[in-house]
Amino acid sequence: MDLLALADFNLVARHGGFGRAARTAERPKATLSRRVAELEASLGVRLFERGSHSLKLTQEGRALFERTDTLLTELGEATSAVAAGGATPQGRLRISAPMLFSQMALGKLSAQFALRHRQVRLEITTEDRPVDMIEEGYDLVIRVNPDPDEQLIGRVLLRDHLVAVASPTLRKPPQGAAVPAIVRASSGQTRWDLLTKQGARAMEIDPVLRLASLVMIRDAARSGIGAAVLPFSLVAGDLQAGRLVHWGEMRLPPIEIWALYPSRRLLSARVSAFLEFLKAAFPNGTPEELAAYAQD
Structure with a gap:
């Protein structure tokens, strides 16, 4: 051609x-x-x-x-x-990112990036569904535990883990009794498999609230209506302040937040610049870094 x-x-x-x-x-x-x-x-x-x-x-x-x-x-x-003789980041940079990560960090990150790279026009859309980068015209996507895709390459930005938390006013149920729980609207869970200071424990749950977002679930858990399982980065500040208490860690693989881009396309200067910016923001990729960044 x-x-x-x-x-x-x-x-x-x-x-x-x-x-x-x-x-x-x-x-x-x-x-x-x-x-x-x-x-x-x-x-x-x-x-x-x-x-x-x-x-x-x-x-x-x-x-x-x-x-x-x-x-x-x-x-x-x-x-x-x-x-x-060099590559200056410029032009439109279109990114898709998950809801929670966007709410916690991308408002500040996008503003700081835009101040540093005045010739880049950054556009971030927030959605948890798996988007088709090529068909929908994205330069970069940020995803949680993405499925393998031969057309995409990327890097892990952050690792997190799930913890069971509750208000100090909510007492742990005795062994075998169900705990009132706040869960995602789409969740079909009936129990939590936790690792506590006393060892492994299976905790039956009785969903008293089903909510659409993790931020909503955290806010409801603060009220004492029920316990919840949430990313540590989201509740680290509440645990430190005593608004929530730690009941145990979920016995699940870690949460990984990835930055992905098509392997069959040139990696533009603007994408490279944003990736390096994220790496500088979260140099060790720990949940504590994300929690601290979100609370600044």
Whole structure:
């Protein structure tokens, strides 16, 4: 495929017409039209529907534009950086991150990053679902215990663990009795397998509240309505202040927060800069670091 023709097609698609693209790029309109026609001929499909006063992408044209626009932008940035002898982070940086991590840290982190890198336009969306980075146009995703994906590579940012906590006013139930519990709305748990100072203990639970977010669960646990299992980083301040007490640790693998990006794309200067910024914010990747950062 002719990369120059593909670049001209993306230029026209981005500006919505041959005339606007030609004026922006200061190139002849006829040259752009010829290049796009040659690309259509080589692919055997129409990329634009041409009307007397309008130009509209076909379904095939839209698919080609969505899949190649970011790639060509990054290729241009890479060649410019090499020619200039260095890489300056610039352009839009689109990130997807989980709800809790965003609430605890990303407000401050994003502002500090933006102050340091004025040429980067940072955009962070918050969602816990597994997004499709390529299809949805993300440069970086932050995920909790992600499933293996051959198309993605990344690094662990933080490790955390789950602890059972409760208000000091809530007494532990005797062995075999169920404890009133606050759980996630989607949880089907009926017991907690804990590791306490006295050893392993299976604790039956009676869900008295089902809530959508971990922050809501923590706030409800403070009131004494029930016990809850939460990430240590979220409740470290409450444990230290005595608002909550520690009942034990869940006997589960650690929580890992990963930063992921596509292995088949160039790692842009702006993504590299954000990754290094996260590494500096959490140098050891401990839950205590996240807890301290969130309480600053």
